[in-house]
Amino acid sequence: MIQDIAPKTFHNEFTPKAPKDTDLVFIFQKGKPLFYLDGTEKKIPTYAIIKELFPNSIKRMVYLCSVDEVTGFFIGNSERIEVENNCKLTELSNCALEDVRIFRTYVPSWQSYMGITASHLYKWYKYHKYCGHCAGEMEHSKKERAMICTKCGFTDYPKICPVIIVAIKNGDKLLLTKYANRGFTRYALVAGFCEIGETVEETVHREVMEEVGIKVKNLTYYKSQPWGFSESLIMGFFAELDGDADITLDRDELAEAVWMDRKDIPTDTENGLSITYTMMQAFKNGDVI
Numbered sequence: 001m002i003q004d005i006a007p008k009t010f011h012n013e014f015t016p017k018a019p020k021d022t023d024l025v026f027i028f029q030k031g032k033p034l035f036y037l038d039g040t041e042k043k044i045p046t047y048a049i050i051k052e053l054f055p056n057s058i059k060r061m062v063y064l065c066s067v068d069e070v071t072g073f074f075i076g077n078s079e080r081i082e083v084e085n086n087c088k089l090t091e092l093s094n095c096a097l098e099d100v101r102i103f104r105t106y107v108p109s110w111q112s113y114m115g116i117t118a119s120h121l122y123k124w125y126k127y128h129k130y131c132g133h134c135a136g137e138m139e140h141s142k143k144e145r146a147m148i149c150t151k152c153g154f155t156d157y158p159k160i161c162p163v164i165i166v167a168i169k170n171g172d173k174l175l176l177t178k179y180a181n182r183g184f185t186r187y188a189l190v191a192g193f194c195e196i197g198e199t200v201e202e203t204v205h206r207e208v209m210e211e212v213g214i215k216v217k218n219l220t221y222y223k224s225q226p227w228g229f230s231e232s233l234i235m236g237f238f239a240e241l242d243g244d245a246d247i248t249l250d251r252d253e254l255a256e257a258v259w260m261d262r263k264d265i266p267t268d269t270e271n272g273l274s275i276t277y278t279m280m281q282a283f284k285n286g287d288v289i
Helices: 047-053 055-060 078-085 100-104 109-126 200-212 275-284
Strands: 024-029 032-038 041-043 062-067 071-077 095-097 138-140 147-149 161-170 173-179 190-193 216-227 232-241 254-261
Touching: 024 047, 024 078, 024 109, 032 100, 032 109, 047 055, 055 071, 055 078, 062 109, 071 078, 071 109, 100 109, 109 216, 161 200, 161 216, 161 275, 173 200, 173 275, 190 200, 200 216, 200 232, 200 254, 216 275, 232 275
Parallel strands: 024 071, 161 232
Antiparallel strands: 024 032, 032 041, 032 095, 062 071, 138 147, 161 173, 161 190, 173 254, 216 232
C-alpha cells in the first residue's frame, strides 16, 4: 500500500530542524501542490529551489517529517509566499500546480506518500488559523506538532478521522460498489466514517446497512492505512453476508453495488496503492477465503 515505502523508513517524530538545500518542500494552493518543471518532468521543489524562487519566505517553512533521517520535508504557506514575494504561483513559468491526485501515481512512491501526508497536514493548518475557543490567532508550537492560541493558550492537534472499509463475502462472491456523483468511477468497497460514540465494529454494521441494506457477521480485521486524501485512518475488515443477499442501494451514496465472482474481480492497476484494491486482490487471489 502507499505507506509501504521499505527499505526506506518514514520518521514522523516532531523534531523540527532547519531545512537543508536538498530537503523537499510542499507548497499547496487551494489544495493543489506546486511542482518544479525540469524539462517535461515535474519535481517536488528542493529547498534550494524555494530559496531561489521565494527568497522572502525561506524562514516560513514548517517541518513535516523525514525519510531515512536524510531527506526532510517541509510545508510552505502559499498565501504568505505570494504576498511576501509579490508573485502569483499560477504565473511562474518554471512551476505548475497539479491536482493532489497526482500523488496516486507519482514516482518515486516514497515521495508520493510524503505528498499525501503533507496534503493532510496542509488542510489542517489551513482551517486552524484561529482558535475555536476564543478566536485568537493560532501559531505553530515549537515543542510538538500542534497549533497554540496566542491569546488563551488553547492547544489543537492534527485531525485524523477514523474510517472503516469492509469487503463483504458471499461464498465465492464479493460485494463491489461504485460511488455516486464522484470523479472516481472504479469499483470500490463499502466504506464510511465512524460517528461519535461508535465503535469501529458498530460502524461496519451501520454503514453496510445504510449503503446496501444487508447484514454482515464474522468480522475479521485485515489491515489499516493512513489516507491523507480524506484526512483519515482507514481500518479494513472482511465480513460474511448474514442472511438475505438482496441489495437495497442508497443512491445518494452509491451508483452501483454488485455481487461479483472471485475470478471476475478487476485487476489492480495501481499496484497495491490503496487498501481498497489490496483487499479486493487478496480475495481474488484466494489469499482470503
